[in-house]
Amino acid sequence: MPGRIVRWIDRDPTFAKAVVEFAGVSRDVHMACVPDATVGQYVIVHAGIAICVLDESEAHKTLAAFKMLEEVDDEIPQ
Amino acid sequence: MKYLSEFRNVSAAKILVQQIRDRATRRWVLMDVCGGQTHSLVRYGIEQELEEHVDLIHGPGCPVCVTSTELIDFAVSLSLQPDTIVASFGDMIRVPGSRDSLMQARSRGGNVKIVYSPVDAVLIAAKNPQSQIVFFAVGFETTAPATAIAILQAAKLGLQNFSVLPAHVRVLPAMQTIMEMPGNRVEAFLAAGHVCSVTGFAQYEPFVSNYKVPVVVTGFEPVDLLGGILRCVEMLEQGICAVDNRYGRSVCRAGNESAQAIINRVYMVDDRDWRGFGTISGGGYRLRSEFANFDAAKRFERCVQTVAVESLCRGGDVMSGRIKPKQCPAFGVGCTPESPMGAPMVSSEGACAAYYRFDPLQLEKPR
Ligand code: SF4
Numbered sequence: 500m501p502g503r504i505v506r507w508i509d510r511d512p513t514f515a516k517a518v519v520e521f522a523g524v525s526r527d528v529h530m531a532c533v534p535d536a537t538v539g540q541y542v543i544v545h546a547g548i549a550i551c552v553l554d555e556s557e558a559h560k561t562l563a564a565f566k567m568l569e570e571v572d573d574e575i576p577q
Numbered sequence: 578m579k580y581l582s583e584f585r586n587v588s589a590a591k592i593l594v595q596q597i598r599d600r601a602t603r604r605w606v607l608m609d610v611c612g613g614q615t616h617s618l619v620r621y622g623i624e625q626e627l628e629e630h631v632d633l634i635h636g637p638g639c640p641v642c643v644t645s646t647e648l649i650d651f652a653v654s655l656s657l658q659p660d661t662i663v664a665s666f667g668d669m670i671r672v673p674g675s676r677d678s679l680m681q682a683r684s685r686g687g688n689v690k691i692v693y694s695p696v697d698a699v700l701i702a703a704k705n706p707q708s709q710i711v712f713f714a715v716g717f718e719t720t721a722p723a724t725a726i727a728i729l730q731a732a733k734l735g736l737q738n739f740s741v742l743p744a745h746v747r748v749l750p751a752m753q754t755i756m757e758m759p760g761n762r763v764e765a766f767l768a769a770g771h772v773c774s775v776t777g778f779a780q781y782e783p784f785v786s787n788y789k790v791p792v793v794v795t796g797f798e799p800v801d802l803l804g805g806i807l808r809c810v811e812m813l814e815q816g817i818c819a820v821d822n823r824y825g826r827s828v829c830r831a832g833n834e835s836a837q838a839i840i841n842r843v844y845m846v847d848d849r850d851w852r853g854f855g856t857i858s859g860g861g862y863r864l865r866s867e868f869a870n871f872d873a874a875k876r877f878e879r880c881v882q883t884v885a886v887e888s889l890c891r892g893g894d895v896m897s898g899r900i901k902p903k904q905c906p907a908f909g910v911g912c913t914p915e916s917p918m919g920a921p922m923v924s925s926e927g928a929c930a931a932y933y934r935f936d937p938l939q940l941e942k943p944r
Contacts, residue, residue, distance in 0.1 A: 500581055501579070501580045501581065503579070513726065513729045513730055513733050514730060514733075529694070529696055529723070529726060531722075531726050531729075531835070531839060532722050532726075532775075532833055532835050532836035532839060533833070533835065534835055541579070541580060543771065543774060543827055545719050545720060545723065545771060546666075546693070546694045546695060546716065546719075546720050546723040547693055547694025547695075547696055547697065547723060548694065548696075548722055548723040548726060550719060550722065550771065550774050550775055550833060550836060551774040551775070551827055551828075551833050551836075553580060553826050553827060554825060554826050554827070554829070555580075555826070557825035557826040558580055558825075558826035560825065561584075561804075561825065561826065562583055565583075565586055565589040565800065568589055568592045568593070569588055569589060569592065
């Protein structure tokens, strides 16, 4: 589940840590693998470590493709 | 939930199912390579919905399931040593070795702790200077950065009582092994999304051209998986062999280069024994010599003998896609999550556990 970065706690390359919120629940997450992530971005967390920053523009592209699917489906006579 | 529920959109899923049915001119064989994907495919009934058009088989997507019996026996013996604590993930402690699981060892006085993250094991070491803390490091490339960070933290803190038992495995060599198995039926792969978040997908390009098999990187939600299956079917129908990424929000071609740098700083690629597969060349990681003092296999003497036990478990066949869980004669009869005969029924990422949990009703004929 992607979580949103609320604030950075530590920027040390080995001990990097941030507060990340998942569906309203906050947790401390290790951030050494995503050193350039910024507050407000979403990260995927695995075994307590953020492994990537979610690319929001790609997420919206995929969602827009679903929308198009539905619109095309509406035009096809059933 | 943001970026989650949107990818469970029912009407998009229905349209994708129909498109897959419309495009498939024959029943194609697709393998997923991630336990999380296996669970979603079974849980959301995707496999049943597409039954006539796509044969979805499940690969070695559970790192806990492929951890060798010898390593589990070693971890068990360490947990029974005085002033030694073995820490690992919850699933790992339930997997049987040749005699006991770590959980059984705990009931015999073994010191075993479940942790959520390898860095939690570093904290335990810092708080218990009188004990040796051994983290049993299982997982794919997704988990390897977490263990590498734990080792870097322990090194920076100068901890002398922290080590790891390396059991990390690499996905791509296992996919190569499956393609070379006699009787292999895989025609396309759904690649493991979060492994690719770390490694990227460029690594699949030579694999695809060598084995002429399409690979599509997918996520875990129903619409992600259906989009991945549709793309596999389209490529197969058109005779295209390529790598395609359908999980762009989490995966890019190069992957997470910071995470790769952390793995490469601490680990080297090495051969590894896979339960049910044998030794896979380049199938795992070992610690670099610079970090050898954090290697529990070197720090502690391996004073345990693994005993060969006859088992009816067909976990190796399940994890190489040769049979589906319900085709194992023991499924749901001698083997249940309460009394598992093999790792794929124990682990929450195991294929047998997925079927037992979400699709236990009709049993298929054993093969
Ligand atoms: S059902 Fe049980 S015995 Fe059969 S393969 Fe799965 S784990 Fe092994």
